[in-house]
Amino acid sequence: MEPEVQEEAREDHDDKQVVSEIMARCFIPTLVTSISWEAFHFVGHEIRIAEAMDCYGAVVWPSALVLCYFLETNAKQYNMVDKNVIEIGAGTGLVSIVASLLGARVTSTDLPELLGNLQYNISCNTKMKCKHLPQVKELSWGVALDKNFPRASNSFDYVLAADVVYAHPFLEDLLLTFDHLCKETTIVLWAMKFRLEKENKFVDRFKELFDLEEVSSFPSLNIKLYKAVKKNRRNA
Numbered sequence: 001m002e003p004e005v006q007e008e009a010r011e012d013h014d015d016k017q018v019v020s021e022i023m024a025r026c027f028i029p030t031l032v033t034s035i036s037w038e039a040f041h042f043v044g045h046e047i048r049i050a051e052a053m054d055c056y057g058a059v060v061w062p063s064a065l066v067l068c069y070f071l072e073t074n075a076k077q078y079n080m081v082d083k084n085v086i087e088i089g090a091g092t093g094l095v096s097i098v099a100s101l102l103g104a105r106v107t108s109t110d111l112p113e114l115l116g117n118l119q120y121n122i123s124c125n126t127k128m129k130c131k132h133l134p135q136v137k138e139l140s141w142g143v144a145l146d147k148n149f150p151r152a153s154n155s156f157d158y159v160l161a162a163d164v165v166y167a168h169p170f171l172e173d174l175l176l177t178f179d180h181l182c183k184e185t186t187i188v189l190w191a192m193k194f195r196l197e198k199e200n201k202f203v204d205r206f207k208e209l210f211d212l213e214e215v216s217s218f219p220s221l222n223i224k225l226y227k228a229v230k231k232n233r234r235n236a
Helices: 003-023 062-073 094-101 112-126 171-181 197-209
Strands: 037-042 045-050 084-088 105-110 135-138 158-162 187-193 210-218 223-230
Touching: 003 062, 003 210, 037 062, 037 094, 045 094, 045 112, 062 094, 062 158, 062 187, 062 210, 062 223, 084 094, 084 171, 094 105, 094 112, 094 158, 105 112, 112 135, 158 171, 171 197, 187 197, 197 210
Parallel strands: 084 105, 084 158, 105 135, 158 187
Antiparallel strands: 037 045, 187 223, 210 223
């Protein structure tokens, strides 16, 4: 077998092996209840997430599992303890919950209509379990950023995002939000599923403002995990 073919086969095997481990963190309960929920195993805890199947923002997508797995398995390199962390487009709150269980001071954000379910999930899964009580806050991308998240008081060590880029009309607002929340020392950890050409164009626009590094790739899921920091504007 050619070396290139061998390498491709090895990478495909590694991808499927890790993806299998990530997906094994999720299980569907056999007990039928009035609330639709899934359970996940991260950071030594069973995390129960209530979902709403009629809303994209209230469903756990594979990118969230990828990001949670990364945070747990790279906890030494990306230490969350006592760090100020904000998640944008938090949805069900799974990523925020995992970051909280890892010791972070978390602000979990999403649209106003999703905050009730988000608060419910975070409260149920972090109460008496976390060093810092997570905060839930409204954040509509690009809207009232200076008022609700003033730059002077923003001091986020990490911005977390899972599957926030897809065919929606707010991509420029999303880019503006990333830029607004980040200082030069802020690290963005962003898991993204590629679906359409719009995703590639957003990545190109993102690179104009941030130095972007691909940390992991999962071809079988069509998901990439990125690390990003703001470009030094003086040297850009």
